[in-house]
Amino acid sequence: MKPFNSLLQFQAHFNTEEKCREFLEHQRWNGTLACCFCGSLHVTRLKNGRRFQCNEKECRKQFSVTVGTIAENTKIPLTKWFLAMYILSNHSKGISSLQLASWLGVTQKTAWFLNHRIREMLTEKEPKVLRGLVEVDETYVGGKISNKHVSKRKHFGRNDNKTMVFGAVEREGQVITQIVPDTTKESLINAVNENIEKGSVMVSDENPSYKGLSKEYQHAKVNHSSGQYVIGAAHTNTIEGFWSLLKRQINGIHHYVSPKHLQRYCHEASFRYNQKKITQDERFANAVSNCEGHLTYKTLTKQI
Numbered sequence: 288m289k290p291f292n293s294l295l296q297f298q299a300h301f302n303t304e305e306k307c308r309e310f311l312e313h314q315r316w317n318g319t320l321a322c323c324f325c326g327s328l329h330v331t332r333l334k335n336g337r338r339f340q341c342n343e344k345e346c347r348k349q350f351s352v353t354v355g356t357i358a359e360n361t362k363i364p365l366t367k368w369f370l371a372m373y374i375l376s377n378h379s380k381g382i383s384s385l386q387l388a389s390w391l392g393v394t395q396k397t398a399w400f401l402n403h404r405i406r407e408m409l410t411e412k413e414p415k416v417l418r419g420l421v422e423v424d425e426t427y428v429g430g431k432i433s434n435k436h437v438s439k440r441k442h443f444g445r446n447d448n449k450t451m452v453f454g455a456v457e458r459e460g461q462v463i464t465q466i467v468p469d470t471t472k473e474s475l476i477n478a479v480n481e482n483i484e485k486g487s488v489m490v491s492d493e494n495p496s497y498k499g500l501s502k503e504y505q506h507a508k509v510n511h512s513s514g515q516y517v518i519g520a521a522h523t524n525t526i527e528g529f530w531s532l533l534k535r536q537i538n539g540i541h542h543y544v545s546p547k548h549l550q551r552y553c554h555e556a557s558f559r560y561n562q563k564k565i566t567q568d569e570r571f572a573n574a575v576s577n578c579e580g581h582l583t584y585k586t587l588t589k590q591i
């Protein structure tokens with residue numbers, strides 16, 4: 288793919304379904320076509336160019352490049368998918384469904400569904416374990432107390448209707464986020480154990496929940512309440528920088544995010560953060576490569 292210097296150049300290049308399909312095939316299969324159902328490499332392209340036939344006796348199924356991807360059965364043209372993917376994989380705050388709807392000429396409901404499916408593509412499939420010098424922190428995201436009627440406000444503590452997100456970031460490296468089901472010490476310790484390699488240097492603030500991890504991690508604490516923000520390498524400025532990116536995305540663009548969708552918004556922010564050192568085109572190409580998956584409208588709108 289030749290590099291694009293602007294959104295206009297990007298659009299001018301991916302201006303037909305055929306060009307988008309070709310690129311999707313390339314990113315998904317990297318030149319080696321494989322059956323979406325049985326994985327066989329004995330596959331032929333049918334005459335129309337868009338569909339494939341598996342030649343494996345037990346399978347013999349036909350498929351197109353979108354089968355088994357987030358875009359399976361979509362009625363939205365791939366040109367619109369690509370434009371939305373380019374924006375979401377690159378724009379530091381993402382895009383609201385209202386704005387996306389007006390740019391693509393689709394309904395807001397369609398844009399909302401599209402946005403969520405693209406966030407699913409921006410979700411890294413392999414769980415990541417951080418190592419080295421790792422900053423950990425937690426933040427609260429969600430509904431605002433001030434929006435509640437004053438009679439109800441007094442029943443809520445500062446964070447009672449917000450969702451806690453645990454975050455960890457390698458200094459000069461990768462970030463991970465994880466929604467924490469509750470604010471117990473156990474949940475935070477589990478999040479640390481699941482995401483950070485034992486023996487790593489862990490920097491946190493004075494949150495007492497992290498006490499007790501000193502046996503498995505070299506644990507440095509920064510005491511914010513006493514005005515200490517940086518002690519040599521012991522600071523949590525990197526993860527706090529990530530939280531401000533996440534909050535600009537959520538508060539600035541979406542205003543309200545329901546707890547059941549929050550992890551997907553966090554994955555969107557992590558994707559851009561973790562790929563910040565590569566070009567816009569490469570970020571977009573990586574999102575396309577990660578197209579396999581499944582997310583239906585029914586799943587998204589199910590009451591939990």
Ligand SMILES: [Zn+2]
Nearest residue numbers: 322325341346
């Ligand atoms: Zn097959």
